[in-house]
Amino acid sequence: MTGSGRDLGSVPDLAPNGATPLLEAQGVRVTIGGTEILRHADLRLEAGELVAIVGPNGAGKSTFARAFCGLRKPTGGTVRWSGVDVSTIRGRRLARLRAFVPQRAQVPNGVTVKDAIAIGRSAHLKPLQSFSAADREAIAGATARARLDGMEDRQLNTLSGGELQRVQIAVGLAQGAPVLVADEPTAQLDLGATAAVSELLRDLVHDDYGIVLIVHDLALAAAVADRVVVMSDGRTIATGPPVEVLSKEMIGEVWNVEAELISHEGRSGLHVEWLGRT
Amino acid sequence: MTGSGRDLGSVPDLAPNGATPLLEAQGVRVTIGGTEILRHADLRLEAGELVAIVGPNGAGKSTFARAFCGLRKPTGGTVRWSGVDVSTIRGRRLARLRAFVPQRAQVPNGVTVKDAIAIGRSAHLKPLQSFSAADREAIAGATARARLDGMEDRQLNTLSGGELQRVQIAVGLAQGAPVLVADEPTAQLDLGATAAVSELLRDLVHDDYGIVLIVHDLALAAAVADRVVVMSDGRTIATGPPVEVLSKEMIGEVWNVEAELISHEGRSGLHVEWLGRT
Amino acid sequence: MVALLAAVGASLALGAVKIPLGEVIDILTGKDAPGPATQIVEVLRLPRTVEAILVGAALGVAGAILQGALANPLASPDVIGVTGGAGFGAMLIILLRPEDIGLLPVSALVFGLVAAAMVFSIGFSGASGGGVGRVILAGIAIASMFAAGTAALIAAYPDRVPSGIFFLVGGLTSDGWTDLEIIWPYFAVGFVLAVFLVRPLDRLMLGDDVAASLGSRPRAIRLTAAVAAAILASAAAAIAGLVAFIGLVIPHIVRLAGGTNNHTFVIPVSALGGATLLVAADTLARTVRAPIEMPVGPFMVLLGVPVFLWLLRRVV
């Protein structure tokens, strides 16, 4: 699979310059209905970097992602995209900065795979404008990358769990933004598809995309991420290269599980004490 | 975590005897809208056994599970629960035979965790009958096993992805049937919760439950399953002990990925060539 | 419960003719001699109050059941064609054969049930039969058909329309026990079905797959629920015309107030709430401008909507 990379996206309105990172979130806090769900979360993303966010259920990963993507107003802290405060960016400009693939998909009736991907691209169009050849190419590229060729005319509500998740990714890809934020895009995917998505993400990184991947599979995170951010109880508690951060101690402390990343013939695998025989 | 086991369930109407297995599905076929989705699937489950069904997206795992649980009428083949044809079993009798935890959850408004688990138990009641002390104990047991204590009054639609999945499992547990069929119950779970679910499942097996687990994580399947069934393209193509079935060759053939199960200090981990550097 | 009792008391005690509460109690306990007062209480007020209780409860339950079975907050007896059918059946009598007005309840009941049956025969057939989408679409088609029939009748007999209005806007009348004597079995069947539907509807909330796993058949539940709602709503329409408000709004009020969608709570409380609202509104409608009787709808709204809006503001 070769990266047609930048062809997918158009040049963003706010071109990143060397100094400011693509995304910088500091001390983000979110309160829902009186309880503080996100207490203090930081994130920094450069172009050409894949950051994985890991952490237990309910740690606030999805909430954090929604906040720094501008989908939910934080109650505190700052989020800057290429130095610009996210609350001042709107509509298509925001859509061209980042694509967000949510954790829970809505499965509408009467929508085909092709339609859904085209809708993802529509963020690029001015009202009334119709798809250009470049747009159509981006749609075809996203379809191919998500390995959905031949499924274009299937209705979303007849897809298997994994197929649906690939469509979600394709929708995000068609958007063609330089940053892709994906909230557990591989939860329902089989091993092969997960590997394909991993390759795809690395390809995108190679083409200077910035990627935030929220994921539970620590082995996968370790394999694809340049940097891992660990969240726990509403806070980002560690950040750094996978091998450093995902130590046996950290895993034991945060996830309460006896597990270790072990490398074998250059491939790392997570060896977990599943049945707590300790 | 200790297994209160059989307390959860009541004695099924159709008690298994030594000869007939709890569940036996042979040559099951399912056709939807003219296309044959399930071509030929076999499964045999004994009490005290955990069988994992693995296979790529769209292989027909969910369809097979729905068919042998009596949720969808197969177009061919036979499904017998303790020797009785599934199509002749109805209503509460079927509900006491097996619990099914579906892949895609519906998230209703205005339902609390406690309510949902109680609904799972309601399959045990005659119309108009109300919960007995034993029922309430089963509900409390299911809540505790799914680690949902303290969350009883939360609304389902405010839960995180992983929390929701634990509720689904708890609903199935409250049902108290001797067979639990779970379709990817750990897809959204964190490492700790996955380990907890694994332990829970093994506990149940220890208490003579029969369990069918559909799962993408081969390392997990290998660790918890007594037997693994591989599905591909609508067929069950292999069955046997994990280490035999999940060979490097099988994985390469079915999932099209370079990966290997490697044991280290008694824990096996899956070492995957994520980025296809082959 | 207390509210219902208070409403019932008021309903029996108040009316165009003043009868002291003590006398009302004497009459009800059979202590009072026959006379106009006895006649008013026994022949007019008592049956009417009983009708109000039954109709209000039936509509509350029908709405709650349907909103549960179709998982749609806009569901109401309209949706399964009952309102359209009953309206047509009533107009047929009122406009076309006013001399047979005694047949009105029967005609409304029969056409309400026929319309519902048509909706079910379309909605529950075919591959996706029994799915929420199909039932809703079938309901739309059939309801439109009967609405068109009603429109045709109304347009043909404009001078008789004022007589039909009371049915279309809904309201109770004082006419002794005759209607109830015919209709009560339908209420009975509907309420009994509703009781047995409480748990299955709860299961349906968790999705068709979970419900099936718990031993229920989602299609069968949906059909039974729709049938029960059709029976209750048709019976209610036969007695009180088209009182749309209760079936649509009461279950929402109950859900908002209770903070839960559990049918174990929603269905019985909707019955109570519907009965209370209708009894109270009918008492107001009879007394506010006595001896003129006003339509009951505005009073239901007057009592119900403020509560609804207040809950909406607080809870959601």
Next chain:
Amino acid sequence: MVALLAAVGASLALGAVKIPLGEVIDILTGKDAPGPATQIVEVLRLPRTVEAILVGAALGVAGAILQGALANPLASPDVIGVTGGAGFGAMLIILLRPEDIGLLPVSALVFGLVAAAMVFSIGFSGASGGGVGRVILAGIAIASMFAAGTAALIAAYPDRVPSGIFFLVGGLTSDGWTDLEIIWPYFAVGFVLAVFLVRPLDRLMLGDDVAASLGSRPRAIRLTAAVAAAILASAAAAIAGLVAFIGLVIPHIVRLAGGTNNHTFVIPVSALGGATLLVAADTLARTVRAPIEMPVGPFMVLLGVPVFLWLLRRVV
């Protein structure tokens, strides 16, 4: 498109008075001398056909937009209070101030918009404001209020109700360009908004999160869609009364026929379909029992429901 043109041709050519098609064309191209035939075509048939096209298209679009924005197949202009408001506005004039009958379209329009505005102010406020559930509940509350108001008016002036029938059952009239001269800007605004809503509504189908990710604001889209639908439906009610069928059924027919929910397809085709159906049904209503004009509703149902049921049987 062809069907619409055929319907328009028939609408212009047919009527209670027979005018040969050749003469109709001559009149339209200005070749014919003034006379009764010219008057009939120019003052009666042409404006009425134009009205039918606009009203049909407006209702089709309003329904399609609302069903999309609220993700509910039961959504129609009823749901955001427009029908209730417009009905109240019309009855206010017809029953309370019959001497000012000329104000009927304006009153219907204004009250339709007021009701919608009330729904929006409740539905789009608060923490969960703009969520589908809240908007629907607010719509139910406000629609009930206006329905109660209408019921109260009707009860107060029962004898005047026959005058209101044609508004309530809906239908076009032959009265030149006067109404359109006042109302056209509303149609214009509504249609323009609808065009800009096509893509945002498509995005909304994939869920609020995806829509937000694509740079849309779900609440804003929902509000704009509801406003556009309110304007279109109020304008339609001002001209043709309460024609419920089109807004509810046409979008479903279009979706079933096209096999897609894509708004790029559904919205324009609903406009075409609504216009075609209303023009055709109105032509039938005028001619079937000429010189008597029948209400248009039954004919829409006669033409629309068989298609709907046929599609339902085939596609779903």
Next chain:
Amino acid sequence: AEPAQAKSQRIVALTPFAANTMALLGVQPKAVGQTLGGDRRLLPVLSTTRVLPLSHPNGPNLEQLAQIGPKVVFSSPRWAKGSEGMRQLGIKVIQADPKNLGAVYRQTRMISRVVGRQKKGRQLVRRMRKQLRKKTANIRRRPKVMLILGVGRTPYTFLGNSWGGQLIKRSGGRLLTGGATASGGFARISDETVIAENPDVIIGVPHANTEDIPAMVEYIKNNSAWDSTNAVKNDRVYVSTDNSMLQAGTDVARVIGKIRKNYLNNR
């Protein structure tokens, strides 16, 4: 029905026709009905009689009625829904709201039987027939008349079998469309037909107040579909706000005389 002693009998008359007939027969009803906002067309002798407000659907308030305790109620199909309740109260309900001239005579005789004044009843009918003959004599002109019910752009036209249509025919007018009939007695007539048939007189029965008549006339004249008709051109558009065109009374001859004089210019 058994002839009864009228004065000692308790009778309530809900329709003006029944009340006036009773009065003409020399019997006072216990109470008379009056619709909400409706026009009272009662004879002066009835001015002191107790009035029961009528509202849909039952007509009178049944509690009030029970208190009065009548033996007989003269009602109308409009209040049919209330009949059952009245019967339950032990009241005999008799319909007395004629829809055509023949029924006026029949029901007059019927009322006279019920109140026990059969002889007076026969005299009354004879007198009515004679007056009618007088009022319908010497018809010279037969203008084409459009009689419309209601307000707005979509009024109904009275057909030949409606009460108003019969009055117009008796008064010498020709109804539009040759007086076609339909089961309800009313229909919308296509404006195209109006232009083609070109009525000489337009009479509106709008359910409005008397003081609104000029506004209503103005509105009818401004209907662009009708402005080419003789009626509008010759300023012969009238509005009648009482319900004499809608509901039969005992004064048929007087009403016909009024129509001929005021609207048809036929005397």
